[in-house]
Amino acid sequence: MAESVIKVKELSAAYRKNTVLENVDFSVEKGSLTGIVGPNGAGKSTLIKTMLQLHPSLSGTVDFMGLPFKQAKKYIGYVPQRGSVDWDFPTNALDVVTMGLYGKIGWLKLPTRMHKEKAFHALKKMGMEDYADRQISQLSGGQQQRVFLARALVQDADIYFMDEPLAGVDAATERAIMTILKELKANGKTVMVVHHDLQTVEEYFDHVLLLNRTVMNHGKTTETFTKDNVAKTYGGNMRWMGEEKQYVVHTGK
Template identity: 65%
Template sequence: MSEAVRVENITAAYRKEPVLRNVSFALPQGRLIGIVGPNGAGKSTLLKAVLELIPKSSGNVEILGSSVRSQKKNIGYVPQRGNVDWDFPTNALDVVMMGRYAQIGWLKRPSKKDKALAVEALERVGMKEYADRQISQLSGGQQQRVFLARALIQDAQVYFMDEPFAGVDATTERAIIDLLKELKEKGKTVIVVHHDLQTVTEYFDWVLLLNQRLIACGPVEQTFTSELLQKTYGGRLSFIQQENLKI
């Protein structure tokens, strides 16, 4: 099975306090993968460390068999909404167009084809009519759809998404997961930080359980078990109704 991502012994810290400790795993290509763990487990930190958005204390990462830097054009990233400056004066179409800069270069003007692709991406996420709307004037769910469109226009091979379902309504969540499954069907690898345990078995076919250290990584049916969830969440799992977890 070809690997989309290989991580070896990543350690990362904030203010000298370790958040990730010697995390190693390999993720296969063409899968929809959930990263699951309690608050403070280091899920978002893991994405940022893998993508070299924050420094690592140690460790090595390969995307599609080579360095992250050499695979930039093949990587799509959707950050958490809370990490974005929504007051930046730009409209939805321009935000999506940013996803094309890796192909066209920052100093070149987008072509008619680039603009057409951006409009098409907005249409795919149900946001075409908001193309000229300032990003700050959109709702949380609409903003999330725009950032998803920006990732789609990159036509990447591996997508990293940090809680794309957080703060969106049920309709938007369904639209997003349908698109992610469509990407998977096209052979793309989609890696998603996710917090809702009740939808893990419905949404993903592979799961990574994390709590500062790697607890387990593998197919959902083998990895998303009561025993491994207890190791991941400890006492914090007690508030979750076991009958609602499809395990």
């Protein structure tokens, strides 16, 4: 049986008085690439933020490799939604990536040449080495996303959380990001990704977590990502088109 490196038990969370997560239970295998999938308002981003203590929980427990978050955070990398970042902050791409090393450098110390070289190598891995000195506000959305992924990569974490890393990026950037995520998995890293495109779930992820405020289903994609399970997760907001798996999600009332 595969080793579980993430265990979530009876996790609940709310915004003001509105419950957005209720009794969430699941565990994640080491070296898996999991897509977190569900309708708008299902609590996908809130789930990640609550697990990482960026949002308070009402109840429940989360552990990583048998440790609480405070003890395990040095093993965890996080890429937030691009829209939640202040891209007007006056800094260049290389400095943004170097920030991923501050846990090892220490906040009151300056990065060394070795740290800068590690950061540059991470930028190069994302095809962004020519933009190292470019202000992040001058980069396109796809380029900004590559820089943020490079910042996570330079941490050399064991567990990665990524909140909609493919949202609003061009096809080339999407391919580049998925290549890196599959490399991480191949190297034994554990990756959880909030994802919105149902058409690519089977191609991109070996595990899927279907979420609608609570876990509707979770497991290997080949067994879990079925017509019935997706319909149950999306309710009346989803139509199944034809024999091939084509999904149309209705966002209106």
